Amino acid sequence: MKEKTIKNIKTTIIVLTMMVVNxxxxxxxxxxxxxxxxxxxxLQNILGAxxxxxxxxxTTVVANNDGSLIERLEYIITSLxxxxxxxxxxxxxxxxxxxxxxxxPTSLFHLVSSKSGGSSNxxxxxxxxxxxxxxxxxxxxxxxxxxxxxATGSVSPEYRGLSLEANVNGEQDNTVTYSGDIIGAQxxxxxxxxxxxxxxxxxxxxxxxMLGTSNITxxxxxxxxxxxxxxTITNAYGVYINNISEGSTNxxxxxxAGGTNYFAGxxxxxxxxxxxxxxxxxxVYSTEGFQLPDGTLIxxxxxxxxxxxxSDIYYNLGNIGIGTSSPSALLxxxxxxxxxxxxxxxxxxxxTGIWSGTGQGLIGTYTNxxxxxxxxxxxxxxxRYTLLALLIKLMLTFHLAFFHLNHSVLNxxxxxxxx
Numbered sequence: 001m002k003e004k005t006i007k008n009i010k011t012t013i014i015v016l017t018m019m020v021v022n023x024x025x026x027x028x029x030x031x032x033x034x035x036x037x038x039x040x041x042x043l044q045n046i047l048g049a050x051x052x053x054x055x056x057x058x059t060t061v062v063a064n065n066d067g068s069l070i071e072r073l074e075y076i077i078t079s080l081x082x083x084x085x086x087x088x089x090x091x092x093x094x095x096x097x098x099x100x101x102x103x104x105p106t107s108l109f110h111l112v113s114s115k116s117g118g119s120s121n122x123x124x125x126x127x128x129x130x131x132x133x134x135x136x137x138x139x140x141x142x143x144x145x146x147x148x149x150x151a152t153g154s155v156s157p158e159y160r161g162l163s164l165e166a167n168v169n170g171e172q173d174n175t176v177t178y179s180g181d182i183i184g185a186q187x188x189x190x191x192x193x194x195x196x197x198x199x200x201x202x203x204x205x206x207x208x209x210m211l212g213t214s215n216i217t218x219x220x221x222x223x224x225x226x227x228x229x230x231x232t233i234t235n236a237y238g239v240y241i242n243n244i245s246e247g248s249t250n251x252x253x254x255x256x257a258g259g260t261n262y263f264a265g266x267x268x269x270x271x272x273x274x275x276x277x278x279x280x281x282x283x284v285y286s287t288e289g290f291q292l293p294d295g296t297l298i299x300x301x302x303x304x305x306x307x308x309x310x311s312d313i314y315y316n317l318g319n320i321g322i323g324t325s326s327p328s329a330l331l332x333x334x335x336x337x338x339x340x341x342x343x344x345x346x347x348x349x350x351x352t353g354i355w356s357g358t359g360q361g362l363i364g365t366y367t368n369x370x371x372x373x374x375x376x377x378x379x380x381x382x383x384r385y386t387l388l389a390l391l392i393k394l395m396l397t398f399h400l401a402f403f404h405l406n407h408s409v410l411n412x413x414x415x416x417x418x419x
Contacts, residue, residue: 342366 084093099105101112113124129142147161164185169176187204208219226236244251268274270281289299321327324334333339338357344350351366365371 083095084091097105097108097110099110099112101114102110111125115122115124127143131140145162147159149159166182166184168178168182189201189203191198191201206222208221210216224238226233226238241253244253263277266274266277266279268279268281271279273279289297291297319327319329320331322331322333323339324332333341338355340353340355340357342351342353344352349367350369352371353362353364353366355362363371
């Protein structure tokens with residue numbers, strides 16, 4: 001009978017020990033002194049002296065004092081029960097900070113995790129909620145962080161609902177080369193399986209605003225910036241979007257449903273080095289045309305395509321006006337004051353011009369060269385201010401009814417190129 005009792009006691013001790021270990025290893029409060037020598041038998045050392053009807057008394061057991069094994073276990077369980085409070089199916093603790101991986105928590109919930117080496121996935125903090133069934137409404141949230149800010153007066157601190165940071169070499173300034181990606185935060189919305197039909201799936205959704213009638217100066221649904229105090233960043237990207245090509249109908253890398261888009265720097269389309277406010281490498285298509293700084297709207301193909309050709313261009317659809325919008329000749333130049341038209345041969349440094357102004361019309365050269373009147377490719381009159389030329393000019397001034405250079409004058413012009 002006694003052997004059976006001892007066996008049952010051993011089994012009970014093992015079960016109770018496993019329960020206590022599963023509850024908490026860190027909270028084990030063990031008396032450091034063994035039970036004092038007494039006339040207690042074996043059962044008394046296990047159960048305690050006051051164990052009538054299995055009513056164990058652990059009230060005399062405190063830290064670093066004697067006690068039987070059962071009394072000690074009862075003391076540990078009682079001590080743990082004073083830390084957490086159970087209300088129905090809820091368990092809570094409100095008297096201090098809770099630390100996991102640290103003995104000196106500095107916040108209400110302080111998690112410290114350390115991982116050295118390894119080649120598999122490692123999660124310092126892992127939350128895996130599961131929602132099953134067929135919900136009829138509401139919002140199901142895997143993790144919710146709600147920061148209540150109820151301040152008064154003038155407040156200057158920055159408030160963050162959630163702050164995520166991938167701190168690389170923050171504790172030890174080691175020499176290391178990282179070949180993998182360092183990601184501060186990653187958001188995934190993934191649909192698994194082959195039989196799911198989903199509407200909108202958002203990898204991340206951000207909003208900013210108010211509920212009420214307060215006043216906000218600037219509201220940013222999202223803000224991105226790069227930070228550097230020293231060192232080198234080779235290529236800096238405020239926003240980088242991978243190739244979006246998974247859509248069977250449309251693929252939008254950026255889609256703005258409304259509002260004004262503002263870019264302070266240069267914008268490149270198919271160009272990584274835009275030199276102007278808008279640099280486009282390729283064709284530009286517009287359904288409403290283009291407006292010039294002076295308000296001129298170019299909205300038809302004829303506005304840009306009246307000239308034809310490649311290396312040589314031409315226009316044969318009407319008159320051309322310079323300084324006038326209603327030219328009456330194939331080429332008309334109009335303006336206030338003296339106007340002119342110049343043609344220059346840069347190789348031989350000869351410039352010929354036609355002028356209108358100063359009370360007369362003029363034809364001549366800007367350079368010290370001859371002026372010839374050509375008919376059918378042959379010089380008919382060669383004009384230069386010589387004595388004979390001055391005589392001819394005087395004859396023309398006296399309104400000669402007919403003046404014709406033949407034989408001697410023409411031959412002289414052809415043979416000598418001037419007179």
